[in-house]
Amino acid sequence: MTRRITPGLAYGLLAAGAALVSLLVSWTALAAQFDNNVYDFIFRVRPTVRADAGAILLALDERTMQRHGGIGGMRRALTQALEQMVQAPPRVVAVDLTLTDPGNDAEDAALQAAFAKTQGLVLGCEMEPDAGGCSGWQDPVEGFRAHAALGHVHALAGPNDEINRRVTLERVCGRARRWALSLEALRLLKHAGVIESSPTDVTVGGLTIQSRWDAGRPLWVRYRDAASVMRVSMDDVIAGRGLERLRGKVVFVGVTAQSAVKDRLFTPLSGGLPMPGVEIHLQAFETMAAGDLLYEMGPLAPLLLALVIVALSAVIFTFLRGWVAVLSGGVLLVLAHAAPYFFFAQGLILDAFAPAAASWLGVLGCAGFQYFYVRRRLFVSEATTARYQQAFHFVAHEMRTPLTAIQGSSELMTRYNLPELKRKELGQMINSESKRLAKMITTFLDVEKLEAGQLELRRAVFALQEVVDTCYQRAMPLAERKQIRITSEVADDLVINADRELLEYAIYNLMTNAVKYSAPETDVLISALQTQAGISISVRDHGMGMDAGEVKNLFRKFYRTRKAEQSGEVGTGIGLSIVQQIVVLHGGHVEVESAPGAGSTFTVVLPATLH
Template identity: 45%
Template sequence: MSRYSGLWAYAAALGGAALFGLLLSFTPIGGQLDYWTYDLLLRLFPPPARQSSAVILAIDERTLAASGGLMNLRRPVGEALQILERYEPASIAIDIVLSERRDDAENEALARAIATEPPTVLAANLRADGQGWENPVEPFSSAAAALGHVHAEPDADGVCRRILLAKAAGRERRWALGLEAFRLARDATDILQTEDGLQVGDAFIPAPYRRDQELLLRYANPASPIERLSLQTVLEDPSAAEAVRGRAVFVGVLVLGGLDRYLMTPYSFGEPMAGVEINASVYETLARGEFLRPVAPSTALAAALLLAGAFALLFRRLSGWRAVAAGAGLLALAQTLPALLFQQDLVFPAAQTTFVAWACFLTGASYHYLVVRRQLEVSEAQTNRYQKAVHYVTHEMRTPLTAIQGSSELISRFSLPEDKQRQIGELIHKESQRLARMVEIFLSVERLSAGQLELRREAVSVSDVLEECVRRVRPLADRKRIAVSCEAPPHLRVDGDHELLEYACYNLISNAVKYSPAETAIDVRAWSSPDRILIAVRDQGYGMDSSELRKIFQRFYRARTAQQSGENGSGLGLAIVEEIVIQHQGSISVESQPGEGSCFTVSLPRGVLELEPKAARHA
């Protein structure tokens, strides 16, 4: 693999990992991770513990018992409002939808209490069909200073983390109950809407129109929750209403199964929160002015892509434990980034950076490991090939070196006739050529095996190759009185490297001679099929069993009968033969039975090149 192709493969792997992480962050899994992270951070970094700006006037079990139940609340609520008036609360929000007509006298009394100071905002609920509002009936609606919606839209997991400060239904739009209470407490005439948020008096609320003017709630610190005051306590002891002075009052039912809605919040831990408490939390968030601002999607995406680029650069530039350590540090930064930003009142989608960081870290580390491992394997393979080459040189080349050494000693130590000196010189020259050719063949096979050398392809006559091999091996065969026959039609040819093919065939034939008993026969034959040339070398040697046949082409493996024959060998010859045949897109097989000899068959593709004259080939 070239440098640039490897670089592109690495970039594609990291890019694919980053894309996978991004796509995963947009699935429900990513959304749930964002929810869990937000809830955890909200609990880890709550607002400072301090007195709440709102008080919940709770219609609790004691109040219901004293008033006679949920259907008889208007009279005690009216009486409580008259008491609260004397203690000057900032504003009052009644989180009870007064949409039903009851006793006129009670209605009039409650309406008069609503119409007095401080200003009171009444709840309007979204109709079940979503096409309009369930508003308070007269005389309540005209007595109220404002109407505010109490509609809640929990997230996909059923947890209420945000509230829509404005909600439209039909042709009417309602501001949230908590927002209207905040406006009245600020003596603001109107709520000014801009692209970036809402202006209430001198207070700015960052609730952009593009985000549906949603407000992320910062629920009160559990150590100092929104103060509760039982409505019945106020009726029994009006002085208890001193707690509401200068604070907003939210009137609502705090009885599970009562009129109010109960929703899960990040602080619920299995216990739902009443709607009136959620609306009071809206007011608390607005009054504190400690707003949580969601990070823009484009910013979150840019951060995720920047992380991916950092991982890519890191694993490309560093190596070993430094790369892993730096990657782990970058991964830790990605995990802590939402927490760091949350302390600056910024809400960052954790899923994007988390999934992208993990995907890029695992991919980069795996790719880095594979590259290092491949480099190690290449290095080990080169070392292994070098060791095998040394072993081959020291073993296979001993014969020509011995001949050269012996001949040179004869010339140097004795005064030989000129004819004898010329004969010995020719022998030295011949053996040195043979030695050089053996080295070249072995190194060529090694380079072919490593993919570092291409075959010198030419049209090769099969009959010429086999006849030359038989001629070279015949002196050894004659000494053992072994008959060697060769049958190869002259028209058969293959496309390949002439020297390598000759080496392979010679190795098979010489092995047959070396490992066959005296006075036996060896048959060398070549024939053709429609698209293949087949060469078979059959002997009457010692043969091999099935376990030896499975290992016969392994490097340095020698069959038991070969070791017992007394013949020298390295176990490399057949391995080299197989490599040569494979490089020629061929195959080699062997059939053998102990005591019945062996037959090696080579299958090669038919040649398509024109055969050169023998003289030109050896020129």
């Protein structure tokens, strides 16, 4: 027995498939780019607004470059600015400038002296790349770094695009480790001795930052609008203007002039204008100093959320129907897409692709299945209704003859005082026709059950001649009225394995049709023979015949040829449809040979399987 998949199981399988596909694709570059775009959008619709975190940008902008000798005068300008800052000393100074090569001896000596007088100094350093990864650190010259801590200044673009969203808190080259410039500035601000680390986090001055070593020690930067970042031009500081703005602050010093800076990167809020690296480090510092941290939830969270979403989609379309199910699925889609925003508001980063893909695949898959499933159920229901209506027409059509005989006989017995012999004859006729009527009803019900797959054929092995003789006896009264001779050419030893009652009905229907539509004083031949293909039972008449178009439509229910309708014979075009159903249920087929005015031959071919 074939087990049918229930709708609930189908929804469950669709949901499981949606979860599997979404999870597999979530590990691809496409999903990573989708996540990037989602969080760039969230950063823009929910920009970071924070109080003064105590950081300010001391910018080597275009004006400073023009007035102080450009790149060549950068160290001299920095020295002058540091000397002015002694009047309003900041708490920490983080310098993101290239100081790896010796310059003019006098200028370097002056800058070294300025560094010595600067408290809380951090100097930037870079990794020196080579084919194997890195060959060492490009540290400031020895005289400069004697008075400062070192922090790396790498602010790399994000994966799959050129947008910076994270900085690396730790970089290792060879046996030397450098913490990020922003993290070293935070250490000095908090007067922490060392930065403590474990495989999963970094601790500085009592602040623990969840950042995994095996993931590269990432820190999500909560960027805010560049216009809200406090900044002062180095030219103003050299001129003694704006010094009080630097007092007690953490000052990040770097190049912001577009013509000079090389480490500009786009950020989610850069608006088409890349951000200087020094400003990225400043915003990373503010993120940590304000404790406004973002933590990644890890790969298990989107997996579980995707499973919950597809499970809900299966539940929705299993128990709800129509617009209620569609609206509920729409709400689920909205919630799945809003989930990253809700988690972001709580300081959590959730991979957005898996839940979003699971919601679309789950909802669309289940909705599509429900739509086509309901349509199929509707078609099945309509077909069932039509079949029952046709069955009613079958019964009404075929019962007319026995009912007429019963009615006529009963009226004769009621109205007239008939001889006992005649009354007995009429009583036997009523009994015979009532039995035939009951048998007919049973036959029709069996055909309906067989067509619906609810009843098995009651096969039996019997002589075909017996069935033909029975049909002959029943068709003789009709043939005698038209003086038509019925001839049988069926061998007595020809046996068949079939449902006797259904086969009898089919042969009788073909035989009576041949008589009804044949001209008077003709003959009808019924023959049968054994072939390699099976047993062929043929009924040939000398009636009006049919053309090819009429033969093509002959087995359609309720179809009658124009000549049949004009002949005056009563019929509904149902009988041949029943014959075809019976033959097909036996694994056979019906062949028709006919031509206008030349009569017709109907051949039933049944497989000769004897079990």
